[in-house]
Amino acid sequence: MKLTLKIWRQENPTATGAIHTYELDGVAKDMSFLEMLDLLNEQLVLTGEEPVAFDSDCREGICGMCSLMINGEAHGPEVTTTCQLHMRSFNDGDTITIEPWRAEPFPVLKDLVVDRSAFDRIIQAGGYISANTGSAPEANSVPAPRDKAMRAFNVATCIGCGACVAACPNGSASLFMGAKITHLGELPQGQPERWSRVVDMVGQHDHEGFGGCTNIGECASACPKEIPLDVISQLNKDLRTAMKNGL
Ligand code: SF4
Numbered sequence: 359m360k361l362t363l364k365i366w367r368q369e370n371p372t373a374t375g376a377i378h379t380y381e382l383d384g385v386a387k388d389m390s391f392l393e394m395l396d397l398l399n400e401q402l403v404l405t406g407e408e409p410v411a412f413d414s415d416c417r418e419g420i421c422g423m424c425s426l427m428i429n430g431e432a433h434g435p436e437v438t439t440t441c442q443l444h445m446r447s448f449n450d451g452d453t454i455t456i457e458p459w460r461a462e463p464f465p466v467l468k469d470l471v472v473d474r475s476a477f478d479r480i481i482q483a484g485g486y487i488s489a490n491t492g493s494a495p496e497a498n499s500v501p502a503p504r505d506k507a508m509r510a511f512n513v514a515t516c517i518g519c520g521a522c523v524a525a526c527p528n529g530s531a532s533l534f535m536g537a538k539i540t541h542l543g544e545l546p547q548g549q550p551e552r553w554s555r556v557v558d559m560v561g562q563h564d565h566e567g568f569g570g571c572t573n574i575g576e577c578a579s580a581c582p583k584e585i586p587l588d589v590i591s592q593l594n595k596d597l598r599t600a601m602k603n604g605l
Pocket residue numbers: 515516517518519520521522523533534537577580581582583584585
């Protein structure tokens with residue numbers, strides 16, 4: 359396949375960025391999107407140009423590092439991560455526009471790489487449980503109802519990629535936070551910090567500059583792990599209970 363790529367290039371966080379256009383030939387349908395960018399970078403290096411900076415790590419859909427707006431959609435046209443998107447989703451002769459995540463709390467570091475440490479600080483604020491150290495406890499000593507365990511497991515699949523934020527017109531991280539709060543709040547081990555967790559995480563979220571949720575639902579549509587929108591209801595319910603209790 360032959361493609362025209364329009365890519366956001368930005369030297370550093372304070373530089374003014376711009377879209378640059380590249381022609382790329384020899385793209386195989388079975389290549390992943392990131393392998394296609396690798397091919398472009400090989401071409402750029404051979405011609406003495408600076409390769410395009412982009413994030414990736416596992417390339418298996420589990421780490422959440424890859425983060426690109428592709429033709430205006432977070433992670434592109436399929437419900438998957440950018441690294442698991444394949445070029446068979448595109449056609450010969452296509453023009454593809456590639457930009458970094460669009461959200462103020464995720465500032466661009468270089469080209470397509472953004473700083474997502476705001477997510478780390480939200481997790482540090484409350485996305486944890488307290489557990490005594492020592493040997494592993496007997497597994498059946500803290501029973502968890504199956505329906506709650508399954509829901510916790512399903513929402514624990516959130517990989518912290520940030521697509522929900524990039525897709526949201528408000529730049530809200532409510533789906534990400536809702537996934538973490540639901541994951542921990544469904545299990546007995548998550549109960550001791552349940553109410554302080556939601557207050558502290560929401561406080562950090564707002565402090566970082568993420569926007570509020572207005573139930574648009576773009577986040578859930580863009581989420582590669584199909585985290586359901588109702589985790590935001592659970593987040594709001596827990597927040598209301600915490601505030602009623604004076605936290
Ligand atoms: S909720 Fe989905 S889109 Fe948001 S960070 Fe988690 S996996 Fe990514």
